[in-house]
Amino acid sequence: MNFPERHLEERHRLFAIREHLKVHAQPESSDFRHEVAAACLDQVQPIIDAHAHRQGEEIIGAMSSHLGVHFEEVRSPDDISRLENKYLKEQKELGFGLLSDALASEGVDALLFQKTNVSVQHPHRWVAVLNLQTTESRAYWSRPHEIVHRLAEPPQRRLPFYRHRSENENTVERLVDFTAAELAFPTSVFEPLVKFRSKEPLTWELINELRLQFAPTASLFSVAKACVKFWQTPAFFLTASVRGRRGRPQTGIALRAKVEGSNASARTSGIIFFENMRVPPTSPMAWSQELAQSYVDFENLGKWETSTGDRLPSRTALASAIDLRGRIYGLISLVS
Amino acid sequence: MGIEAQPALEDRIEIAKRIRHLRQTRGLTLKQVSDVAGISLGHLSEVERGQSSVSGEKLAKLAEALGETADYLLMGRATRGLIPDELALAAEELHLTFAQTRRLLEGKNSLVARRASSPESDWDKQKWISFYQKVKDIL
Numbered sequence: 416m417n418f419p420e421r422h423l424e425e426r427h428r429l430f431a432i433r434e435h436l437k438v439h440a441q442p443e444s445s446d447f448r449h450e451v452a453a454a455c456l457d458q459v460q461p462i463i464d465a466h467a468h469r470q471g472e473e474i475i476g477a478m479s480s481h482l483g484v485h486f487e488e489v490r491s492p493d494d495i496s497r498l499e500n501k502y503l504k505e506q507k508e509l510g511f512g513l514l515s516d517a518l519a520s521e522g523v524d525a526l527l528f529q530k531t532n533v534s535v536q537h538p539h540r541w542v543a544v545l546n547l548q549t550t551e552s553r554a555y556w557s558r559p560h561e562i563v564h565r566l567a568e569p570p571q572r573r574l575p576f577y578r579h580r581s582e583n584e585n586t587v588e589r590l591v592d593f594t595a596a597e598l599a600f601p602t603s604v605f606e607p608l609v610k611f612r613s614k615e616p617l618t619w620e621l622i623n624e625l626r627l628q629f630a631p632t633a634s635l636f637s638v639a640k641a642c643v644k645f646w647q648t649p650a651f652f653l654t655a656s657v658r659g660r661r662g663r664p665q666t667g668i669a670l671r672a673k674v675e676g677s678n679a680s681a682r683t684s685g686i687i688f689f690e691n692m693r694v695p696p697t698s699p700m701a702w703s704q705e706l707a708q709s710y711v712d713f714e715n716l717g718k719w720e721t722s723t724g725d726r727l728p729s730r731t732a733l734a735s736a737i738d739l740r741g742r743i744y745g746l747i748s749l750v751s
Numbered sequence: 752m753g754i755e756a757q758p759a760l761e762d763r764i765e766i767a768k769r770i771r772h773l774r775q776t777r778g779l780t781l782k783q784v785s786d787v788a789g790i791s792l793g794h795l796s797e798v799e800r801g802q803s804s805v806s807g808e809k810l811a812k813l814a815e816a817l818g819e820t821a822d823y824l825l826m827g828r829a830t831r832g833l834i835p836d837e838l839a840l841a842a843e844e845l846h847l848t849f850a851q852t853r854r855l856l857e858g859k860n861s862l863v864a865r866r867a868s869s870p871e872s873d874w875d876k877q878k879w880i881s882f883y884q885k886v887k888d889i890l
Contacts, residue, residue: 427818430777442778503886509858512885522868529863557866564864 428568428587435569442586452594455566456601463601471599471630475558478598482565485539486558489518490547498544507532518546525557527564541565555633559598563591600641605629609645617642617650617748618711618735635739639746640676649681649749651688655700656742660722661691667722670694670704670743684749685728689721700745703736711735713750760801767801769824773817774799787816841879851890855883 429442436454440446456463459478466474479486487498495515503511510528517526526544533540543561547554567590608629615621619635626638643652652675660667671691694700695718699710717729735746774784781799785792790809797803798813805813807821814821834842834852842852859882865871872878883890 426779426783427777434776503889507889508861509854509886509889510861512858512882513862516881517862517865517871520867520869520871523865524868525864525866526862527864529861531857531861560866561864 425586429590431569432567432587432590436567448590448593451567451590452597455563455594456597458566459562459598460603463603467604470628471555471605472632474601474604475555475562475598478562479543479558480538482562483538483540484561484565485542486561487542487544488547488554489544502528502530502542506530514544518544518548524553525561527561551632552634552636555630556595556599556637559595560591562598563594567591567594596637596641596644599630599633599637600644602645605641606645609642610647613647616711616733616735617646617746618733619709619737619744619746620735622746635744636675639744643676643681643746644678646678646748647680648751649684649686650678651681651686651745651747652676653688653700653745653747654742655694655704655745657704658691667693670701672700672745681749684730686716686730686749688719688727692719692721694743694745695719698736698745699734700736700743703738703745704743707738709735709737716747763804764801765827766805766824767799769827770813770817771799773819773824777817779817784813784816788812835874837874837876838879840876841883844876845880845883847883854890855879855886858882858886 426442429447432438432451433440433442433447436451438447438450438454440450459481462477462481463474466477487494489495489498495518499511499514502508503514508528508530510531514526517523523546525546528542528544530537530540530542543557545554545557608625612621612625619639622635622639622642625642626633626635630638639652643650653672654675655670655672657668658671659665659669670693672688672694673690674688694704697718698714699712702710702712712734713731714734715729716727716732719727731750732747733750737744774781781792781795784790785795788795788809789812790798790805794803794805795813798805810824811821814824817824834856838852838856841847842855847855859874
């Protein structure tokens, strides 16, 4: 599919979402994603409220039951055979004849089937197959992601489509991810948990504790994003890896950072981590990369410098850094 | 499909209304649709005002650009399950009935979404035949 066609397909889908959810904002508007997220959340808020003291997995499970989505997990070829037996041979769902080939393709995260041999009232009319053969990291996140597709888009058989997670420019997927964050870590449930711990230092140890408390199957990445969002003082979640300059990847090879998340107070703090900014050797993130272990320490953000010599304001921050398979994860929280 | 025939004036106006309505409800400009459908801006504008008719081939491209079927643009009714050319070739080779062919298409379309790091390759005749081999016992 070439650019204008893909762009048009995305626009069709954005307008279909707008019509389906009766959202007023136009897709180009900055309010659009917030209105879409609010409209989706409205549909499931009673379920969230009814499960307010449960873990994230139970809340998501209740949402998926309500929406007729049944999740299946594939970790091995045996799981594929089991699903073929169950759906293709026993339930005569022809689509599952595509399962093994579809999962054999590289980089397939999830498949969503709409059953054809059941009534519209069937409790499991949709089957989402999560491919966990190479990594478990998306096991939790994939569920709210698929649920948002069900909530936001009109009946999908009218407009069959394929979704590609690597297409960062895909506006529909970005919109779905934004909304999925609201479902995966609902404000009404997760914010109080974070607030309760906000007097403690923002470290990866705390993130892991919150993960185990609220959603043990969630990745550290997704919990960190949600936690930073609700943190009470300015906070950033960064990742860093060794790479070159933007546009000139062969030059200036160094540990360079990317902002993955921040909270509202961080965005008005005057601290702006520029895209691909070099991590200074004085940062615990650099130590973590050098020695492949976790570090927690204070650092002066004034040591962060751009290639043109600009520096961040000189502010003291607590930095917590870990090395996850060669990628450095950093939490930066300003000290008042 | 008989879409090469020139429609009567009143039909042309109805087709024009459907095209314009679809384009507007999808928030598309004339330019965007003309680019994708490969129809000149001027011609599309005339078609939308019912001043000009459109060939079957261009109608199919317009339908694709607007996310609808050519049948819908022509007749104003939603139709589903048009048989793709590659499936038709496979069905011919496999001596499938129309009902079997439709069922095969329905089975393929029941996989409504695929989240992956790369797009799926196009479905050629061989892919349809492989799918048939997998499901033929329950078709």
